[in-house]
Amino acid sequence: MTAQNDHAQSPYAEVSYQGVADPGAHVRCLEGLATLFGIQPVDITQCRVLELGCASGRNLIPQAQDYPNSRFVGVDFAADQVADGQFIIDELGLDNIELRHASFADLDASWGQFDYILCPGVFSWVAPELQEKILTVCRENLAPQGVAVISYNVYPGWHSKRLARDLMRYHAGTFDDPGRQVAEARSALELVADSAPAETVQGRVFRSERDYLRTVRDDYLYHDYLVEDNRPLYFHEFVGRAEKHDLQFVSDASFARMSGTFMSSEVQKVLARTPLVQRCQLLDFLRNESFHKTLLCHRQVTLDRQWKPEGMARFHFSLVERPQPINLDLGSHEPAGIQFSQGRLTTSDPLGKAAIKHLVDIWPETAQLDDLHAAAIVELPSTARTESSEGDAGRNTLAGAMLGAFVAGLLKICLHPPKLFNSISDTPRVTPLSRLLAQRGNTLVNQIHENAVLDDLQNFIASRLDGQWDRAALLEELDQAVASGQLKIEGNSQSTAEALDSALSEFCKRALLVG
Numbered sequence: 001m002t003a004q005n006d007h008a009q010s011p012y013a014e015v016s017y018q019g020v021a022d023p024g025a026h027v028r029c030l031e032g033l034a035t036l037f038g039i040q041p042v043d044i045t046q047c048r049v050l051e052l053g054c055a056s057g058r059n060l061i062p063q064a065q066d067y068p069n070s071r072f073v074g075v076d077f078a079a080d081q082v083a084d085g086q087f088i089i090d091e092l093g094l095d096n097i098e099l100r101h102a103s104f105a106d107l108d109a110s111w112g113q114f115d116y117i118l119c120p121g122v123f124s125w126v127a128p129e130l131q132e133k134i135l136t137v138c139r140e141n142l143a144p145q146g147v148a149v150i151s152y153n154v155y156p157g158w159h160s161k162r163l164a165r166d167l168m169r170y171h172a173g174t175f176d177d178p179g180r181q182v183a184e185a186r187s188a189l190e191l192v193a194d195s196a197p198a199e200t201v202q203g204r205v206f207r208s209e210r211d212y213l214r215t216v217r218d219d220y221l222y223h224d225y226l227v228e229d230n231r232p233l234y235f236h237e238f239v240g241r242a243e244k245h246d247l248q249f250v251s252d253a254s255f256a257r258m259s260g261t262f263m264s265s266e267v268q269k270v271l272a273r274t275p276l277v278q279r280c281q282l283l284d285f286l287r288n289e290s291f292h293k294t295l296l297c298h299r300q301v302t303l304d305r306q307w308k309p310e311g312m313a314r315f316h317f318s319l320v321e322r323p324q325p326i327n328l329d330l331g332s333h334e335p336a337g338i339q340f341s342q343g344r345l346t347t348s349d350p351l352g353k354a355a356i357k358h359l360v361d362i363w364p365e366t367a368q369l370d371d372l373h374a375a376a377i378v379e380l381p382s383t384a385r386t387e388s389s390e391g392d393a394g395r396n397t398l399a400g401a402m403l404g405a406f407v408a409g410l411l412k413i414c415l416h417p418p419k420l421f422n423s424i425s426d427t428p429r430v431t432p433l434s435r436l437l438a439q440r441g442n443t444l445v446n447q448i449h450e451n452a453v454l455d456d457l458q459n460f461i462a463s464r465l466d467g468q469w470d471r472a473a474l475l476e477e478l479d480q481a482v483a484s485g486q487l488k489i490e491g492n493s494q495s496t497a498e499a500l501d502s503a504l505s506e507f508c509k510r511a512l513l514v515g
Contacts, residue, residue, distance in 0.1 A: 019055030019081065021445040024253030024293040025120040025149050027063055027070075028449070032315060032414040033251050034147045038304030039297055041145055042115035044416055045069055050114040050141065052134060053122035057085030057099050060118070062445045064089075064097035065433050066419065072097040073114075075107065092432050104133045113141055117148035120293070124153040125229050135245040138296060148296045149253055150238075153224075157290025158232035163202065164189055164209035165225045172226055181226055182218045189213065235292055236281045246299040249277060253293035256320075256409020257283070262344075276305075309399035315413040316366035317402055318448075319359050322509075328353045330380055345410050351389040352401045354379035364448050364511045366417040373398050420447035421513040424504050429467035429515035438462035446511040457487055461503045467515050475500055 023029060027044040034041040042048075047070045051060045054074025064072040074097070076082050082101040089097055117138055123131055138148040168185035175181050193210035196203035213221055224230060239249045252258050258280055260271045267286065271279050283289070297303075323338045330350050337346040338356060347353055354376035359367065367375065373395045377385065389397070405411045421429075434444045438459040444452040454462060460481060464474060478496045481487040489499050507513050 019058040019085075019121075020443065020451050021059050021062060021449050022120040022151070022293075023449045025051075025059055025118040025151070026449045027067070027116045027118075028414045028416055028418065029253055029412075030116050030147045030149055030295065031416065032412075033253070033255070033295060034145075034297070035314070035415060036307065036311075036413065037250050039145055039147060039250070039301055041147055042143065044116075047071075047115040048112070048143075049073070049116045049118065050111070050137075051075070052104060052117065052119040052137065054082075054085065054099055056081045057088065057097070058443075058445065059120060060099075061085065061088060061092075061094070061097060062431075062433055062449060064094050065092065065431060068094075068096055070096060073111070074099040075102050075104065077101065077103050088433070088436060091436055104130055104137065107133075107137050107141065109140065111141060113143045113146070115143045115146045117142055117146065119148065119150045121151055123150050124231050124233075125223060125227070127229065128231070131231075131241075135242060135247065138242075138247055139245040139298075142298065144298060145301065146297065147250065148247075149293055150296065151253075151291065151293040152238060153230065153232040154238070154284060154289055154292050155232050155234050156285055157288045160205045160288070161209060161290055162232075163205050164213075165230070167192060167206075168225050178222055178226075179218070182222050185221065185226060186213065232290075234281065235284050235289075235294075236277055238292070238294065239277050242294075242296055243299070247296040248299045248301070248303070250295040250297050250303065252280075253295060254409065255406065257289065257292065259407055259409050260286075261408040307403060309396060309403050312399045312402050312406075312413075313369045315415065316368050316417045317359065317372060317406075318366040318412050318414075318417075319363050320410055320412055322363045323360060328357050330354050330357070340410055345405060345408070347401065349397070349401070350380055351376055351394055351398060355398055355401070362422060364418070364420065365422050366414065369395065369399055369402065372402075418447045418449075418511070419514055420511050421515055422508065424508055424513070425515055427467050427470050427515075428465045428504055428507070428513055430462055430465045430507065430512050431514055432466075434512060435463050435466060444512065447514060448511045450511070452510050452512060455490075457489065457499060458503045458506065460487055461500065462507065462512070465507075465513075471500070 027047065027049055031041050031044045045067050049063065049070060049072045051074040054060050054076045055078065057074055060072050060074045064070070074085070076099065079101045082099045085099045089099065119134055123134060134150065142148055168189055171188035172181035172185040175184055189206065189210050193206040196206050242249065260268050260283060263271070263286065271282065274282060321340060323340055328336050330353050333348050333350065335346050335348040336353055337344045345356065347356070355372050357379055358372060358375040376398065377390060377394070380389065402411060406413060437444050438454065441459055444454060444462065446452045461474065461478065464477065475497055478487070478500055482489060482496055489496065494502065
């Protein structure tokens, strides 16, 4: 299969893959990590961005909307996807983005250089010659201080996943219709997962994959588990291939994948004396890793991997997720922990506790070090304020704590924080893109570049949040829609007023509001 006839023979022509936003393939993430590692990336408010495999632009269009003075180009060989994305672009009136229907083979020097190259969800699903072309584009079209991110499936995790994949492909292969193939594949996996002995390795594998695939869309299952092209490789193999193109490994988009913070002390000692690439590969074995999003830059760029706490002052910090409500004793030196999905953040320092409390309270907003320190001091009871917590000493202590939390994978960093509103205004507003997607009943993209699936009632409300409707007007509109039968409040357990307030509160929690 050549690059030129990909679209005609690709399963994407049969089952359209619904593109999604990827937080790890956002220029805000790349800019922050690149800066941390000593690269001097171009300011994302005035940069050039290329996305390989842009589909309908769900990952790229939100970024173009947020950074009108930057230029965005997407390329994909699925004509229907490109057309759908271009329709949305035209509806929004965006003039800083274009989606091109083309093959990766068409990319050459005439396309120019880009400060950021994004390639999520493509590399493992194309033929080897196109994989090489992706790396060639990263070498030839990436600006000198540019950063690229490529996601791909990896072993060892995909060794066990392949067991489920092989089962589903074998069973579904006797059917021609893709929709029937997906249904039969799910049915086969359910049957085997329920029947395999619980104490066996294959039983555990099948049940794990069944539980995971129950949470994913049909188009994802089809393209990841049923199509011919799914080519995992080991992390060190990917890095080796990148190095042949004069590219070097910078980081994973999710720094926690590079961190052994939550491993045993014995493992951490081994990791500490192991070279970087081998260390990351060892972590993959320890975690049975199946996926990576790898940042690359040019080989000649000198990277800084010796970070100092004082270097954290330029960044804005936010928690990777909002933990459950917490009650911290800020006057005590007793250890207190906050549980995240990726690990547990524990500190006995009252200043650190106060900083964590502030980040929890303002989530998903960010705070820069000086502001975070000032807010933490205000939170502290007077009995807990000391010379070591105030002034430069306290600021430096907090910087070290933030660096440690980042290395553990519990904090995100950026230079340009997302534009969002952490409360409900008199006339709430979401972005024009969110309103348009809500009108279409599509998945929305929030202000921290996460996907947000809404129900019909929430879509109805979100589609009207242009900053011109106050609560009374929204409630009147909602009352009319319910009375006419256009909308139904599930279970009839809420009044329309309660349903409206609940939806607005949900939009706030999910980082959808911008005013």
